[in-house]
Amino acid sequence: MLLHILVLAPFVAALLVALAGGKGVAASKIAIFFSAIFAALSVVLIAGGDLNAAPIDWFKLPGSEASVKYWLASNTLSAWMVFLSTVLTLVALISARSTIKCEYKNFAIGMLVLLGTLNGSFLSMDAVLFFFFFEAMVIPAAVLIASYGGANRKSAAMNFAIYTLVGSAPMCIALWYLVASSGVTTAADLFNYVQTMDPGMQSCIAIAFLIAFLVKTPIFPFHGWQAATYAEAPAALSAILTGAMSKVGVYGILVWVLAIFNLSEKTLAVMLVLGLVTAVYGALMALRGQDVKKILAFSSMGHLGLAVAGIFTFSPKMLPAVLVLLVGHGLSAGALFFLSGTAERMTGSRELSAMGGLTKVAPVFSFLFGAAGVLALAVPGTAGFVGEFLVLMSLWDVGPIPTLVGGFCLILSAGYMLRMIQGVLFGKRETAIVEEARISPLEGSAIGVLLALILVFGFHPAFIYEVRSTVVDTAVEQAAPAAEESAELNDEEVKALIDKMLAEEEAAAEKTDAAEQATAEPAVETAPVAAEPVAATATAEEAK
């Protein structure tokens, strides 16, 4: 029931907002009320663990036996993504109250519809249903950009819609083919079917799927739509785009690509490199940006590139690492986008050169902006640090070069973030700010909660990964074997040592008697390489 509410109720809420009479005030109250309930429900969803709603037959795909079902289920990954989308929508609706005054009603309708499609894509068990929501979310987003965006909003919206739709066109065909030929629609069934397929065909389909998600994330070189879209979209929407919609891409890679297909080692390596290139590329572009929202857009791109690179390491630490990184990034990038909207409202410009000196005139805003900027730097104690440290650890399993590249990105991120903070907050201010555009108490506290959550998850990331479900784990395990070899290469040295060490251990054990060995063991146990002291005892006892 919870799943159905989270997916369908946003549409109902949108309808109610549409029916609400009067000016924006009533509509905003209804919209914020409902989105607060959805946010609360998403917490319940996380606490509830894995849920699985009964499938309902929807329609039959032409040309096959496959019956497409309306089938929702949740696991930890999707629950946290739903959390991000609902929480950010709530803050977006609050923050938009001061930004979008006259046409708030239509804006809220669009946001709620977008929320429904986002939740739908995160919670779908059925591939076709997922794809339906995956495509559907483009429409409200594009309409919102075209109606409420900046000066070039029309072309940005067109660019966004066409780019993402064209990007997922190959997936559309590939999905149809896959479902039509297999007659099944869930990831697990598709995985079983794919094992019987011709490898060439399989990789064709996998790449078609991948491209759709790479465009959505976006990953270099499919990022052409992103900067302009994020910059032109109203700030509240940009926060959703980066905080939740980009996560659909990463989620799709995990759940709808890695869990189904056996990617060749070459593809995995290419994806790892693409992720790293995106990380560096985003950071460097952010370093040159003049437009605050473009800087944030490229910064998001860089962080997500690191996340994708982390995924394709297939290290055992990868999943919690990426999950924490995604949640941390969603919260901090979301907060920064909301605040950039406030800054734009106050100064009337998005250019760094037109801002500056806001600390003196808008201290509360400056506190929030500075804090959000610093928390986005992956300073220890933030969720971003836990995520990035663990991702670097995963990269380290692949080799030192990817880790160095990741470390380089961390240095660059300090560079562009501090440059942006300096440009927005510090220096002297010549022109006055728009007084009525100041950050409202409700808006400020909502963003403050986001920042507090970053710290909470930074000190206790177990909130995020502890309720890990088995669904994604097994999915990753299925995909992992191909990559495991390369991950182990680096550890060869250590492994050799361990073997040697164990051999010596056994030799020693044979000489001494078992009783002595038993007393010596606790000391050995502290040495992490001696992972199997039990084996040593066994041999010792045999010798005796």
Add this chain to the structure above:
Amino acid sequence: MTNLPLWLIPLFPLIGTIALAAISLASSGSKKGPSEGLTGGLAVLFPALAFVAVVAFAANMPVEGIQQTLCNWMDIGSFRADIGFLFDPLSRIMLLFVTGIGTLIAIYSLGYMHGDRGFARFFAYINLFLFSMIVLVLSDSLLLTFLGWEGVGLCSYLLIGFWNADLNNCKAANKAFIVNRVGDIGFILGMLCLAMVSGDLLNYAGLNAFLKDAANVEVIKLLLPIFSLAGILFFVGCTGKSAQIPLLTWLPDAMAGPTPVSALIHAATMVTSGVYLMARLSNLFVLIPGVMTIVVFVGLLTAFWAAIAGLFQNDIKKVLAYSTISQLGYMFMAAGVAAFDASIFHVFTHAFFKAALFLGAGAVIHSLAGEQDMRRMGGLLKKTPVTACVMIFAFFAIIGFPGFAGFWSKDLILERLYTFGDVGPIYYGIALLTAIITAIYMGRLIILTFFGKFRGGEELEKHVHEAPASMLVPMVVLAVGAVFSGYMWADMLGMTCFRDMLAPVVGSAQEAFRAAEVHVNPMMLACLGTAAAVIGMVIAWIAYGGNKHIPAPRVAYPSDGVQATTWTLFFDYVHAIFILLVNVLAWIVDKCVNQLVMFVQWIIGAIAVLLGDFASGFQVRKVRLQLCLSLVGVVVLTALVFIYGGII
């Protein structure tokens, strides 16, 4: 007493931070700002409480120290890290002077920051800094130390850029943070190296147990390349935080911050955390003599280099900044020859005399209404006698004049250098030469500031006044420390309580590394050290005494004088090359790669539009034909699917 939880110590400044941040935010709307009495009271109360807590723990510490695990931080199966604290002899010493000097400087700041609009904000940062610094030294694992490590870097950034209306201050702050970030990446990668062997090694106890375990001798031998790499990476982290070559350029610029900040963060506490880390990881470092040699070289070179640079500065704070870098070089020399106890002892005495020097400089700047150029000072001995006395005592301490704190600690380092194998005397020679230069540039500072005639103009001369009591008292306390703290370990007088205290932590590592001590006559070395100090002073007096050879200050002295004389003898240029490389890379990405991607995108779009125009030729206005064509298309597709069981 030992039942009390250790997390109380960092908790106090954390509460202080939150309270002061709340006050600062709540009062941000008002014109006047919060009441300085209340804010100042809170600002001093919490560091003082932390100090009291440390003293209480220190008095009741069992020999083996206290280890407490607060809770789990990360646990992802293959890797686990806890939030735990370790109160042992090393962290005891560090905590005592961090919180003690922190409290004194907070009191001093009450006077120094009086009337500043950012009063509450300043103390919120100071409290946050103390929290981070306490976590840094109190943590029981590298990962939590790293939390403090980046935390102090962050506070340093916030405080250097405290007066953020001036963009030069912000740039100095950014530089400090980014250069530190480079070092921090070294720290992270070092942790990854250790974690590759086992996640337990990130814990100090786990690391020491692993390294000391006789059963692991063979394994350790085989793991040496990884440990060497880790050692180098950690040392890169140290060079960032402790401003050693090649990452030293940020510290002179960091003087843009308020002077109490320079005293607390950029002299007494934060910059010494690199030395602390070396001592903490002593068991790791003694295994890798190659890295230790690098450490000695970097320390020697930095000490010498910074001393030379100190000779040419005209900004009083810049002289002290270079002197700090130089003294940190001494500490790393000591650490490099595995004299970890001596290096920590120098950290300890240096904290007193350098903080006294900085606070004295702050009082001078305060009395001269913000003037920092020594060429416009002079003759202040009579006008500000207390400040002058404090600074002169601290001056004797830093040049190593017999009896003062610096004498004992610097002499110890020199002795340990001398007795270190065959190359020892060479190390010793360079260090001694550096000591002479130290005496010269410090003598120059004292002479230019306090002796001769006042050169700042009559207008300013009338304005000169002694600092208020809230500033003088901490200075006097620190000056007392600068004289007497050396007697904690006066080797020649047989007082070795400092060494005995640290022995449980670093003793075994030192014994393992240093071959049998060569016995030298300590009196001879002490005499040489004293001679160096005296020679330096004499040279300084000949060169600068009696108002000779003092270049006239430039007429158009730039108001942002803090930035004007920045030069770190070519390392700034080396950094500039790296920055340029990154910028060029960014330019290429922006102007070439990105344009190319956009171009390809545009081409595809253009082709699509052209095709669309072409296709629209068919479209005409025949709706039925349209429908028919669409239907035929669908039928063909469906037929294909049926025939082949798929599209392809």
